[in-house]
Amino acid sequence: MRSILTIAQNSFKESIRNRLFLNLLVFAIAMIILSLIIGTLSLGAEKRITMDIGLGAITIFGTLIAIFIGVSSFSHEIERRTIYTILARPVNRTQFILGKYLGIMMVLAVNTIAMAILVSLVLLMLGQPPTLLFWLADIMQLLALGVIAALAIAFATISGTVVAVIATLTIWVSGTLTDDLIYLARRADNPIVTGITEILYYILPDLSSFSLHTQVANNLEIPGGFISTALIYGISYIAIVLGLAALNFNHRELV
Amino acid sequence: MSEEKNILEVEHLKKSFKVGVKLRPFQALSDVSFSVKEGEIYGFLGPNGAGKTTTIKTICNLVRPEGGTVKVLGGSFKDPAIRQQVGLMPEHAYYHEYLTAREFLQFHGKLCGLDQALLKKKIPELLERVGLSHAMDRALRKFSKGMLQRVGLAQAIIADPKLLILDEPLSGLDPIGRADVRNIMLDLQKEGKTIFFSTHILSDVEMICERLVILNKGKTIAEGKVADLIAPDSDHYEVQAGNVSPELKESLLKNSTLLVEKESGLVFEIKKEDVASFVNALVAGGALIIKVEARRPSLEDVFLDILKNTSEAEK
Ligand SMILES: Nc1ncnc2c1ncn2[C@@H]1O[C@H](COP(=O)(O)OP(=O)(O)OP(=O)(O)O)[C@@H](O)[C@H]1O
Numbered sequence: 001m002r003s004i005l006t007i008a009q010n011s012f013k014e015s016i017r018n019r020l021f022l023n024l025l026v027f028a029i030a031m032i033i034l035s036l037i038i039g040t041l042s043l044g045a046e047k048r049i050t051m052d053i054g055l056g057a058i059t060i061f062g063t064l065i066a067i068f069i070g071v072s073s074f075s076h077e078i079e080r081r082t083i084y085t086i087l088a089r090p091v092n093r094t095q096f097i098l099g100k101y102l103g104i105m106m107v108l109a110v111n112t113i114a115m116a117i118l119v120s121l122v123l124l125m126l127g128q129p130p131t132l133l134f135w136l137a138d139i140m141q142l143l144a145l146g147v148i149a150a151l152a153i154a155f156a157t158i159s160g161t162v163v164a165v166i167a168t169l170t171i172w173v174s175g176t177l178t179d180d181l182i183y184l185a186r187r188a189d190n191p192i193v194t195g196i197t198e199i200l201y202y203i204l205p206d207l208s209s210f211s212l213h214t215q216v217a218n219n220l221e222i223p224g225g226f227i228s229t230a231l232i233y234g235i236s237y238i239a240i241v242l243g244l245a246a247l248n249f250n251h252r253e254l255v
Numbered sequence: 256m257s258e259e260k261n262i263l264e265v266e267h268l269k270k271s272f273k274v275g276v277k278l279r280p281f282q283a284l285s286d287v288s289f290s291v292k293e294g295e296i297y298g299f300l301g302p303n304g305a306g307k308t309t310t311i312k313t314i315c316n317l318v319r320p321e322g323g324t325v326k327v328l329g330g331s332f333k334d335p336a337i338r339q340q341v342g343l344m345p346e347h348a349y350y351h352e353y354l355t356a357r358e359f360l361q362f363h364g365k366l367c368g369l370d371q372a373l374l375k376k377k378i379p380e381l382l383e384r385v386g387l388s389h390a391m392d393r394a395l396r397k398f399s400k401g402m403l404q405r406v407g408l409a410q411a412i413i414a415d416p417k418l419l420i421l422d423e424p425l426s427g428l429d430p431i432g433r434a435d436v437r438n439i440m441l442d443l444q445k446e447g448k449t450i451f452f453s454t455h456i457l458s459d460v461e462m463i464c465e466r467l468v469i470l471n472k473g474k475t476i477a478e479g480k481v482a483d484l485i486a487p488d489s490d491h492y493e494v495q496a497g498n499v500s501p502e503l504k505e506s507l508l509k510n511s512t513l514l515v516e517k518e519s520g521l522v523f524e525i526k527k528e529d530v531a532s533f534v535n536a537l538v539a540g541g542a543l544i545i546k547v548e549a550r551r552p553s554l555e556d557v558f559l560d561i562l563k564n565t566s567e568a569e570k
Pocket residue numbers: 255272273274281283301302303304305306307308309310346455
């Protein structure tokens with residue numbers, strides 16, 4: 001456990017010293033402030049809309065960080081061969097993967113919370129204190145990011161940076177579209193298309209199951225069982241993805 | 256703790272890589288065997304591309320061998336308890352460049368299970384030992400190649416390992432740096448550690464090893480005592496002389512070969528039995544004798560010698 005934490009800590013350190021991360025962060029902050037101000041001015045300062053815009057910005061930047069920083073924090077270790085000395089320590093490859101995952105999750109948690117605080121501050125300045133629902137939606141969003149980050153790490157264990165980033169981006173996009181996808185496929189007549197989509201539907205992460213955007217935007221109640229379902233689904237999905245990644249990575253040659 | 260205990264044992268190691276678009280197999284290691292005894296500095300000598308790094312990667316479980324066995328400290332490198340007692344310094348200083356030297360050693364110390372208090376005391380000592388106390392809080396990104404080699408050595412020895420596996424620890428260093436690192440290696444040996452290190456430079460091995468293995472094209476071509484394998488070739492001598500007139504040179508070349516011709520002097524190679532008469536002739540001819548010494552073999556000489564011997568033995 002200690003080595004997992006040590007690796008996570010180091011990974012966190014790398015990320016916050018990484019130029020890409022800092023650029024993303026500055027850009028995100030600027031975007032959030034700008035979009036909030038424009039949104040409030042043009043849409044007539046309705047609080048639920050402002051919160052929705054903030055949540056959207058947090059989602060997009062969190063996802064970009066999960067994908068780009070998640071993949072690169074892992075693939076750098078392999079491509080720059082820093083993994084050689086790490087694996088020469090009493091650390092096994094599964095611990096290495098878990099450490100890397102925990103590291104990116106620390107980055108994502110800090111980032112999500114910091115941005116939510118930023119949005120809340122802007123809201124307060126506009127005289128519209130954020131609701132509890134907004135914060136709950138942020139936390140659920142972090143769980144969705146956890147799923148994306150697990151996929152990013154898993155792809156980084158089998159391929160190089162570019163392929164892993166593209167693969168994770170693709171899954172993210174299809175993961176946000178699963179509901180539409182299955183709707184379209186079920187209407188199609190072709191049994192092969194329907195079959196493949198049906199399989200994909202169960203393999204792809206259903207990111208809508210973590211989303212409270214509609215609730216925030218329309219100030220609705222949280223559906224019953226939403227949180228427990230999302231937690232069980234998210235945690236099992238992450239565990240399976242990381243488990244498969246570890247299984248494969250244990251056999252990989254690191255040349 | 257007998258002297259004869261094998262700390263590292265490699266037998267008939269085989270490995271091929273798939274190369275090119277057709278994924279044709281390339282035999283990087285075809286038959287590598289050697290054994291390192293406790294307490295020695297053991298040289299792993301071979302030209303570029305001989306398979307030294309591949310052998311080390313196989314030992315460290317980074318690539319899988321296709322055949323043969325590796326035994327590290329009597330067990331497998333896959334066992335974390337064994338890894339705890341080994342320090343690895345990879346080729347080309349592959350380290351986390353965003354960390355400072357101190358943070359880098361802290362990271363590796365913690366991975367080895369050393370506690371914070373011990374590390375706080377140990378890291379400055381370690382950096383002092385490798386001559387980096389002035390750069391403790393500098394990011395590795397800003398280190399020179401030689402400094403990276405030194406910090407790499409420091410991380411390898413942080414947990415007091417029994418066995419050190421060093422891939423080209425002396426490359427990228429200036430002459431003073433080479434001497435420093437050689438001395439550190441000798442000190443580590445005195446502390447009871449076993450050191451296995453690769454190099455393609457013959458004199459490194461001659462200076463600090465008792466035994467070595469020579470690798471060529473993925474094959475062990477010789478293993479044994481340095482004194483037996485790369486003894487200076489005492490049948491031939493090199494004589495360097497200045498102020499040699501053309502006529503004198505003409506007559507000297509009857510029983511010598513000219514190796515180098517520079518303004519500052521000529522270097523001749525002669526047979527051992529001719530040394531006295533050759534030197535006399537130089538003195539009589541008014542030349543200035545700069546140096547007379549037994550010829551030192553180059554790596555190629557040693558190779559040619561060994562290859563010649565093995566092919567003769569096969570006949
Ligand atoms: N991943 C790989 N894929 C294909 N070929 C490889 C790979 N790694 C090494 N080789 C080949 O195996 C041979 C041995 O390489 P290796 O790096 O072990 O040599 P070396 O003795 O360490 O050389 P050097 O002194 O230059 O470091 C070389 O011909 C190299 O091209």
